[in-house]
Amino acid sequence: MEAAMESVVGVLNAIYWQPWAAIMSTDPWTSNLVMAILLMLKLVFGGWLLAKGGRSPLWALVLLINGADILALWIYAYIRWPFVDRKPAEPVAADAATD
Numbered sequence: 001m002e003a004a005m006e007s008v009v010g011v012l013n014a015i016y017w018q019p020w021a022a023i024m025s026t027d028p029w030t031s032n033l034v035m036a037i038l039l040m041l042k043l044v045f046g047g048w049l050l051a052k053g054g055r056s057p058l059w060a061l062v063l064l065i066n067g068a069d070i071l072a073l074w075i076y077a078y079i080r081w082p083f084v085d086r087k088p089a090e091p092v093a094a095d096a097a098t099d
Contacts, residue, residue, distance in 0.1 A: 039064070042063055046060035049076075054082040055076075
């Protein structure tokens with residue numbers, strides 16, 4: 001059982017730990033720049049998704065709180081989306097004069 005757990009931990013470390021170890025081992029300004037870019041992308045895409053769903057993009061600031069970001073995405077996945085719930089557009093009838 002322990003050998004299986006060690007192999008799982010080894011795989012998880014290879015997937016998740018190594019990229020962060022590489023980033024954090026660089027100069028402080030480089031790691032801060034990478035983290036700032038990742039946070040900016042998280043906020044931009046979160047705000048874009050919220051605006052597309054008919055909500056205020058400022059709710060994307062919740063994504064900065066650890067733990068609350070997962071809860072917010074889970075809740076947002078199950079609320080009503082105005083774009084999906086609206087009635088389909090009626091087809092436009094062809095004008096008899098243009099035929």
